[in-house]
Amino acid sequence: MLMRGALRMVSAVYGPRLTVLIFHRVLSEPDPLFPDEVDCARFDQIVEWIASWFEVIPLEKAIAGLKSGVLPPRAACITFDDGYADNLTNAVPILKKHDVSATFFIATGFLDGGVMWNDRIIESIRQTNLSELDCSWLGCKKPIPVATVPEKRSALAVLISAIKHLPAPEREDAVERVTSACGARLPLDLMLSTTQVRQLRSADMGVGAHTVSHPILANLQLNRARREIADSRDTLEAILGERVGLFAYPNGKPGIDYLPEHVEMVESLGFDGALSTAWGANRYSSSVYELRRFTPWDRTRLRYSTRLLSNYISKQ
16 A cells, blocks of 8 residues: 555656556466566566556557546556467466456567577577587687586576677577577477467457567668568457557667667557667656566565656656
8 A cells, every 4th residue: 555655646746657567478487597587476476566556557548548648647557578378378367367457569470389589599508418518609718607507597698698689690690509509409389379369369468569580670771670560560460350559679778779760660650659678657758659668676565666666756
């Protein structure tokens, strides 16, 4: 109740703001390689908190409210990026339990058995029997140890950081080097299937576009970036048989992962709104084509609420 009261007072003084939370996966069990990744028990706790503090509304309604200047005083939305299968199998039942909805942004090129580049690296390192990995081609002076869980965790941090912003052909080559060296068998059910996308929508969840191949848009020529954005939307519209009006920028850091020309592109393609990963809460003056998102990483109710409140009142 203290958090609700604090949000109510801030809204009364500064005007309503929209909090948008971002998630990617909801694991069945904790993952030793990613101990901070949200699992079912943790997500259930978080959604219970959010539902008790905020009025959780569909993202389409929130964007319409920002445009019209009429938002609930404690408005919040829940979003997921990428299109993991556990969004349907694990997240949706928890969302339904707490009577809230979310919007799921899907990179359509990985539907029906695809694996994103970062997950190819993760699963390769997870499964490898190697004690160390030669990454001299990445500029590493020594082989990277990968024998123990802490070593694998450290190796993943190095590899993903080094490969993330490479141009697409170089990134693909780097990922292939890692997967080949590790001899991994990649999972075919990590991402949503076409049928599961329909099931998401049938569960009254929102669906939005997230490009085809999840590229760094800033690294692409403009005509290819436009195709990535438009084709992902068109694929989802064909799957669902309805208009898809929302978009989320891959990785989502303004000026790094996408540029002003991509914002103009999204608007010109007729989307109703788009989301970044810049922190902060959204005001009536915020651009609906660069909405901010934020999710605390704290594990206690007090710290989680305190960080959310700090984000809510932050100046941008």
